[in-house]
Amino acid sequence: MNNDNNDNNDNNDTLIKALFDEMRYEKLDRKERIIVSLMLLAWWKISNRLDLGLPENLKINKTFDNLNNVFFEIFDFTKDESFNEEHRLIVSKVNFTTLVTLVDLILTMGSNGILEKFNPSDASLLGLQHGSLPEEVVDFMVSLAQEIVGKEVYLPWEMTGQFTGRVICKKGLPIIESDFYTGYSNLIATIISDKPIKVLNNDLYANPGVVDVEVGKLRKLPIAIANLIVRGSLRQVKVITDYDLFERFKYNSKSTQGRAISHLLMQIKGRIIFMVPQNFLFTGADRDLRSYLVRSQILEAVVSMPTGLIDTASASFSIVILNTDKASSKVRFVNADVAEYISVVPRDKNKLINIEKLCRLVIDSKHEDYNVRDVSIDEILEKNADLVVSSYILDAIAKHAEQMQGVALYTFAKLISPKTLAEALDGIEVAEVGAQDLPSFGYIQSASKTLNVAIDRRKIKDLFLRPDDIVLVIKGSVGKVGIVPADAPLDYWLAGRSSVVIRVDDNRGNHQENWVNPKALYMLLRSDLGREILNRLFKGSTVSFIKLSQLQDLIIPLPTQDETEKANEVLEEEAVIQKEIMALHKRQSELSLDFWKLNNN
The missing domain is CATH 3.90.220.20 (DNA methylase specificity domains)
Structure with missing residues (x-):
């Protein structure tokens, strides 16, 4: 990400944290405070949309009597799910005086131009939403989708709004379908777009919602992006898989990730980008599905991601790219778990860097280095459809290790x-x-x-x-x-x-x-x-x-x-630099010690 994007993200966080601070005495959890903040910001946004024609009495102001009633009328006028009953109930928990203070703060921000470029796509990170991903990982996955202007982008199991916000910013048309509703996607869409979106809240396995009713099949969409690491268990497994009307579960896949991919294969005619835990790539539970992906020339690429990027997987995870519309005679394996794409950040976590270069390496077959290899279908099948990247890449580091004289540690x-x-x-x-x-x-x-x-x-x-x-x-x-x-x-x-x-x-x-x-x-x-x-x-x-x-x-x-x-x-x-840094930290903390000290006497 460039410095401008980093600055914008910092400003977005600062803005929401300022609203957070005004609610510090309210009996709300972090997610509820995020929803209240985004709902009030969405109110400011639609109030300033000339094309919407919102009545003056419904526009943002400090003289409201009952905000719940105002939002009900806005919902009735716009049909925008950002102002639905579930969100209104959360706002109703907030003290009236606090709401007035929040609205006043937002009006001040708006008059100062602070809200013009506000983008809350990563607000779920502040709300500690389960499934939230580092910004750079989401940027990378959306970049892998390539050109999405004017295209429908299927975002199954989207809980955080992070993919939604980026697809909208790239002028794509998000279609969200999830069995777990959080509200982030609707609110983000209202704030950064003039077109509210519809989020389907249903069980994708038992009752998929993106269907062509005339032919009784899933409606084909051109692109899908999904985080499959946090997929929960498949309810009523036997009933759903054995009697599925859309014939999705025919690859004898045992894992929830495998069944999710089976659904995507029937829903998408085009590129599918998803992240999976490492065990999907090699265990017997999904071997039949992996073999099908390879034999059918649907599998385009597998990218081994660095460890320490996300909290939900201590071991590394991978990003897989499928294409159901264009055959791939070879599969590109990319090792991104190298220093070139990793930066260590505070608390010894890793951060993905050089995203544009990594994206080019994955997509463009003309880009090559020691951390990428195009592998034939026959070679993959000879290894029982093992898709672990390190099974195929002998990079420069390994070659160097082989050439050096070595001795056993013991x-x-x-x-x-x-x-x-x-x-x-x-x-x-x-x-x-x-x-x-x-x-x-x-x-x-x-x-x-x-x-x-x-x-x-x-x-x-x-x-x-x-x-x-x-x-x-x-x-x-x-x-x-x-x-x-x-x-x-x-x-x-x-x-x-x-x-x-x-x-x-x-x-x-x-x-x-x-x-x-x-x-x-x-x-x-x-x-x-x-x-x-x-x-x-x-x-x-x-x-x-x-x-x-x-x-x-x-x-x-x-x-x-x-x-x-x-x-x-x-x-x-x-070691010398380390001591200098520690001395500076100590000096930094000492500078403010004498200000506003509590008198313990």
Whole structure:
């Protein structure tokens, strides 16, 4: 995303948060506050639409007596679902004085021109709506749809309005069908468009709503975009699948994602873009469906996305592109889980970057690099229709690893697994280094979790972290890594239970050729090369996890002397910068300490 878009998103968030703040004493949850904010903003929008001809007494003002009645009359006049009964009931919970304050604030924003470019497409993120996605992921998926001007875009199971807003901004025509109504799509459409949309609220499996009644079949639409990661269970499975009038469920797919795709195949004549959990790509439950997609030349591309982008999947997910209108003799596999498309943001989450370049790489067969490969149908079928990207791509990093001389990890280091220690109020105090304590750069600075354990400190001496110990997460956020500094507290820090400690044996290694300096090993493990080496240990797993037996046999490329020295230099320079940043943060927090202090005397 460019800087202008980032600025607009920040302004949109700030605006809604200002309205949030005025409702801080109201008995509303976050989603209800979002609905109230968007409903009042929608009122401002339709009041300023010249083409609508809204009566003057229904336009936004501060002299209303009963806002619920006003919104009822607006709904009766416009038939706009933004002002439906469900939304009106939420507004009726708000104190009258608060409503007047909110309307006054919105009128001020409007007169200052702040609302002219307001776009609440990602408001669901503030409301903590289940299924909300990072803005960049939604941008990427909509970009993959390519040209959508004037086209109907099917958005099944749309709960957040994020796809709706972007489709409208690209002048597409969203058709939303979902078994779970949230209100976001209607409200967003009213605010950013002059054409309110109709959201179908029904069970897509038992009672699909986008139907051509004259022929008794699902109406064909040209494009679909869907988040299938949060799909719930299929109710009345046997009845629906065995007696489906539209013959959708004929591919013997067992997962809810598979059945959702079966529905989309019958609804769409064109491109289908959806995101799925990694297990859909390789498990036996969906093999028949995957084989059908490949044999029928419907499958266009599979994109392996970076881990840490979304909260609902600790393991990586993938975006799949189908095309029911144009045959694909080869399938494009793209690995986006590389540094070029990842930026680390606060709280050690990942952010998708270089979206336009990634989109070109996926769509345009002329664009090639080591992270993309076009694979024949025969090769895919030989692998039982396995669609895991890493099954087909041997990228530059892997090639480099193969060419380097390597040595097994166990030959120069030992692995130390954390133990579960019983807690006791009168036990010894220790601190646990968790995944959240492992910084992206430099040394580990702190252990955030303290606890008292009932054990003699001497009995767990080997478990305490020592300088140059490497902490590697092997469960959950697999691959996160940190190194213990020289000034770490003695016999106090322990590794978290989802981690393993790699302790390089100086006594054994310094006298051998096949030995890796611990600082160089740490820098290697966190590099693109290290990420690739570790990723291959749990490729295809439903849950990210590395077995200790695999890890100890891991072949580590031997760095040269120059590479070792350079790695040490970079790490020390990072440590210096790290301390400077911490000092600046401390100074920053101290600047305002003396202002408006509470007098405790």
